[in-house]
Amino acid sequence: MIIGMMISTEPHDSLAILHELAISCLHCGLCLPACPTYAELGTESDSPRGRIYLLRALLEQRVSSPASVIAPLDRCLGCRACETACPSGVHYGQLLELARARLTEPARPVSMRSLWWRWLIRQVLPHRARFRLLIALLRLLSRSDREWMPAFLRQQIELLPPYYPAPRPVSYLPARGVCRGRAGFLSGCVMPNLYPRSNFASMQLLAEAGYEVVAPANAGCCGALQAHDGDADGAKAAALRTMAAFGDCNVVVASAAGCGAAMKAYPGEFAGRVRDLSEALLAANWQPPAQRQIERELRVVYHDPCHLAHGQGIRQAPRELLGRLGVKLVATKGAEYCCGGAGTYALLQPTLAQALMERRVDHLLAADPDLVITANPSCLMQLSYGLRKHQRALPVLHLAEILFYGYSWPKSAMASPKL
Ligand code: SF4
Ligand code: SF4
Structure with missing residues (x-):
């Protein structure tokens, strides 16, 4: 959705699209019980309806500065539970990412904190080798005394999952039995560094299901991280690179839900070839040995x-x-x-x-x-x-x-x- 829009839409058209998305909300409030931030904070500005209302007010120049919209939008998870609940079919996910890219990110005041996170999310996490180095560093630091560490560093260390060994990654697997087509597997940026055993298992399962499996090295991050962070250019570059890497595949499979959702929002025929791992296995009637x-x-x-x-x-x-x-x-x-x-x-x-x-x-x-x-x-x-x-x-x-x-x-x- 958002990535497709960023590729095919000129930046100056996106404000009109954003306004159209915002006015599709009827303010009925049926999405409120589904929203985790509303359940936790109980404030209208932390509900889907409140956020849409604030954005609309900003677009219609009833609010002069985007500053009042930044915090409620930052607190939104982007979980899209409101989209499931909405009877009017409001495309909240599109609205959120487009608003972050075009309104709140450009207006965000520069601080050490914002610069640090922007650098980490845009320059480190989507790059497999840099991410690997960061993980190695954090694992090393996790062995030392954490008393002296700033809160943000302790927090990153605490979130690290337990380390466990994985087989060597593979980039190609022939189909077992009759070949039902070529499946491109998106290894991604986070999964190979934190959950390589899962990536290995995903590729083996696809081969068991009868796919010839390739995991092209040049298909790195799908752009989801950048799109969630309001980095339209980064998301667009990642999407174009990913689409080129999987040009010859019948299906493109992601085992990370966020990556699958992002690739299903790419423009053109590509989105129609994207499958979550569970979808691809069911379509091939995979049965466990x-x-x-x-x-x-x-x-x-x-x-x-x-x-x-x-x-x-x-x-x-x-x-x-x-x-x-x-x-x-x-x-x-x-x-x-x-x-x-x-x-x-x-x-x-x-x-x-x-x-x-x-x-x-x-x-x-x-x-x-x-x-x-x-x-x-x-x-x-x-x-x-x-x-x-x-x-x-x-x-x-x-x-x-x-x-x-x-x-x-x-x-x-x-x-x-x-x-
Ligand atoms: S995306 Fe999730 S957190 Fe954000 S408004 Fe919708 S339900 Fe609430
Ligand atoms: S997003 Fe949908 S459910 Fe929520 S207030 Fe608007 S129209 Fe109603």
Whole structure:
């Protein structure tokens, strides 16, 4: 959506598009109960309706400066639960990203804090090698005394998931059995550095399902991080590079929900070729090999990533695949609310992210699970962090890891109670 719009729309046209999106809201308020920030803060400006109202006032010059809109928009998770709830079909996700790119980011006052986060999100996280260096540094620092560290550094260290080894990454796998087409797999920027075992498992599953699998080295970040941060140029450059890298693929598969949602918003025919891993496996009628069928009775919770459930409308496919493996899922309360991970949100809005995490983890713990499964890196990090905070040594794993490895995970994947 937003990335497609950034590629095909001149910047001066985007304000008119933004206004059109804003006036499609009827102010009925039916989205309010779905909004996690409204549930937490209870203020109209932290609800979808309030944010849209503020943006519209700014566009109609009833508010003179974007400054009053920056904070409420910054506090928005971009979870798009309001889009699911809205009966009028307001495209809130588009509205938010376009508003950040064209209104709030250009007006943001320059401070050391904003410069630091802008540099990290735009110059480090989307670049695999730089990100790898950052992770290595943080893991090194995590062994030392944290008393002297500034809060933002401690926070990054605490969010780091437990390290566990992974097989060497592969860039090509032939199809097993009759080939049903060429699947391009987006390795991404976060996943290969923090969850390489999941990427390896995703590619193996696609090959098992009958796809010839390629993971082109030149397809780096999909642009989601930049789009969420209001960096229109960065998002556009990443999208164009990604589209070129997967030119010859029948389908393009993402196992990170945020990346899949971003690529489904690319312009032209490309978006129609994008699949979430669970969609691609179901379309190919993937069945787990007999020896992988799970017999052990464990209490397993599947946590819906917002960018899969609300961003792509996919809720059933992961559950169906887990069912084929023999996994028995346990339902939790509050499953419709974001865990507070939301891309870089946990770094940028630590207080609110923490409150949302507490809410979600309380519900998870009430279900007394042995294992938590999800399908997006920020959810994996945030839930693992939350469980460690609550002194619960539970593994939090990606869907692909369970589907490929069954109930077998490295000991170190158990979230250590130590932070
Ligand atoms: S995207 Fe999420 S946090 Fe933002 S207004 Fe919508 S429901 Fe609320
Ligand atoms: S976004 Fe949709 S549900 Fe929310 S107030 Fe506007 S029209 Fe109503």
